[in-house]
Amino acid sequence: MGQVLFIVWRESVEALLVVGILNAWLNHNPAGRAGKPWLWSGVALGIAMAIALAVALFTAGSLMAGAQDYFQTAMVFIAAALIVQMVLWMREHGRTLKKELESGLSEKAASGSWWGVTVLAALAIAREGSETVVFLYGMLAEAGGMELVKMAGAGAAGLALAFLTFYVLQLGGKVLSWRLFFRVTEIMLLLLGASLFLSGVEKLISMDVLPALVDPLWDSSALLDDMSPVGGVVAALTGYRSHPALTSLLAYLLFWGAIWSLFQWRNRRQAAAPA
Structure with a gap:
């Protein structure tokens, strides 16, 4: 359950950050009041898009029968x-x-195209919501039937x-x-990504x-058993195995090697970019 709580918490904070920035700008801009309904329409649309993805994933999973384990x-x-991807994106942006x-x-605001605010908010919320849906579905698959x-x-x-x-934070x-x-x-x-990657490998x-x-x-169960209450939390959040x-x-090791390579590549690209 700690994985679920953490992912929903982290993704929701990001979504609130985006909506908070948009809402604050509209509050402090003379023409912003007209954009408020468009902002909240975008938030609602983004949530609806994330829900639609959740329905699609569960439907696809139930229809695949013999291939469900692979899915x-x-x-x-x-x-x-x-x-x-999310960690790299936030580091860059x-x-x-x-x-x-x-x-x-x-x-x-300058062009009077407030529908663009709806699109901006919808895409931001849909992005965070869709990531949350995929994470939760992945965790549900990892747990093999966690109670909804x-x-x-x-x-x-x-x-x-x-x-x-x-x-x-405000x-x-x-x-x-x-x-x-x-x-x-x-x-x-x-660490959670490493845990999920390891769970996928263990499923294979x-x-x-x-x-x-x-x-x-x-066998390190004498030090910390991954089936114990504490060990189970550590295993779920870090990928520890006894x-x-x-x-x-x-x-x-492959996962962390790939992470190191990605960060090195990102640093080289930033160093080579013109100031």
Whole structure:
């Protein structure tokens, strides 16, 4: 449940950040009042798009019958990839996000094309909502049938925590800064991505698509058992295994090697970009 709460919390804070920036600009701009209905229409449309994706995923999963295991495993890998993409995107656009959004709003206000505000809000909300849907579906597939009631409860708690976090962040860094928030949560997101990637690999091993090679490679359950309450939380959030197969260890190292390579590539690209 910790995974669900964390993902809903993190994605909801991002969505609130975007809506907050748009709403603040409209409040402080003389012509902004006319754009308010368009903003909230965009928010509603974005939520509807995310719900439509959720329905489509569950429908597709139920219709695939014999291929359901493969579909769910693919969704686990997609969720892990989206986490990495989200971290990279926020690192690249985080500093300029407010400026980019306000620039877009200025253009819409100048031209009187308030429908553009609807599109801007809808795409922003749909992006965060769609990522949340894919993550949750991937986690549901990873758990092999997590109770939906418990998932909904964890999601509701994550949403409530997101509103509280957004309020604290709006205090202007007196308690918690946006920079610290994104840095800490991006580390947690990458650990969660590693956990999901490892779960996908383990599903492939259980389906005899990949060999386990050596199983188990070691037994660290005396230190921390991944089936215990505490160990289960650590395993879900970081990918820790007390009885890992060699293939699982190699997959975990492959994930972090890929992350290191992506960050190195990003840094080189930024260094080569003109100032």
